[in-house]
Amino acid sequence: MKFFIDTANLDQIREAQELGVLDGVTTNPSLMAKEGITGRNNILKHYVDICNIVDGDVSAEVIATEFNAIVKEGEELAELHDQIVVKVPMIKDGVKALKYFSDKGIRTNCTLVFSAGQALLAAKAGATYVSPFIGRLDDISTDGLNLIAEIRHIYDNYAFETQILAASIRHTMHVIDCAKVGADVMTGGLSSITGLLKHPLTDIGLEKFLADYKKGN
Numbered sequence: 001m002k003f004f005i006d007t008a009n010l011d012q013i014r015e016a017q018e019l020g021v022l023d024g025v026t027t028n029p030s031l032m033a034k035e036g037i038t039g040r041n042n043i044l045k046h047y048v049d050i051c052n053i054v055d056g057d058v059s060a061e062v063i064a065t066e067f068n069a070i071v072k073e074g075e076e077l078a079e080l081h082d083q084i085v086v087k088v089p090m091i092k093d094g095v096k097a098l099k100y101f102s103d104k105g106i107r108t109n110c111t112l113v114f115s116a117g118q119a120l121l122a123a124k125a126g127a128t129y130v131s132p133f134i135g136r137l138d139d140i141s142t143d144g145l146n147l148i149a150e151i152r153h154i155y156d157n158y159a160f161e162t163q164i165l166a167a168s169i170r171h172t173m174h175v176i177d178c179a180k181v182g183a184d185v186m187t188g189g190l191s192s193i194t195g196l197l198k199h200p201l202t203d204i205g206l207e208k209f210l211a212d213y214k215k216g217n
Contacts, residue, residue: 001179002056004187006167008035008046012190013053019193024056026109026131026167026187028087029063044080051081059109059129061087062097070097078106085109085128090118095125102126109165116150123155123162129185134178135168144168145177152182172196 002023005016008031016022027050032038037046047060060077064070070093074086078101086101087109088094094110101108102125109129110122114137122130132151134144151164166178169188172195178186186192 001183002185003193004185005190005193006187007189008032008037010049010053013050016190016193017054021193022054024058025050025054026059028061047084048080051083056083057085058083059085059087061111065089065091065093067093067096070094071100074101074106087111090122095121098122098125098127116147116154119151120154123160127162129163129165131165131167133168134166134174135170145181148178148183149181
């Protein structure tokens with residue numbers, strides 16, 4: 001399973017990268033704004049800054065919702081850096097753009113996916129990644145993990161190469177559960193990754209080991 005971090009915060013990206021387990025980054029206009037990154041030129045520069053920190057894929061989201069505008073914006077994003085993956089919304093013109101980008105060899109991430117049918121369309125159109133938002137489904141009392149399992153089953157039936165990127169990860173158990181049902185990638189906040197480090201028995205055991213070592217020295 002690949003670990004992506006969902007943020008525009010460079011310090012958090014560096015921390016995850018230094019941990020040695022980071023495979024990529026996802027971000028969006030809301031996360032950019034949260035870090036005070038506004039204006040087209042500043043946003044584009046920030047994407048490049050992120051690419052210069054991480055080794056893997058960086059999803060950069062288009063704002064446009066009309067086919068020609070999505071294509072223009074997506075091509076501009078793809079030219080920024082080899083690691084850029086163009087993030088396209090799950091709408092009719094978005095699906096058309098996924099097919100266009102796929103034919104051009106531009107990698108894509110289909111975002112805002114909330115059903116197996118949407119994920120099937122994205123895979124048929126050649127998306128590199130599909131992003132089901134499991135946390136947002138959980139927020140409305142719908143089983144987000146079941147959606148991951150459904151998509152995994154469908155993709156395996158037809159050997160689709162599209163990777164399932166579990167998005168809107170809320171906590172560490174989301175990460176574990178997504179790994180159990182076969183998500184290819186998870187993306188969440190830094191705490192969803194570093195939280196996997198924690199266990200009280202590890203802390204207790206380490207404390208005892210150190211205490212016993214000090215006794216003998």
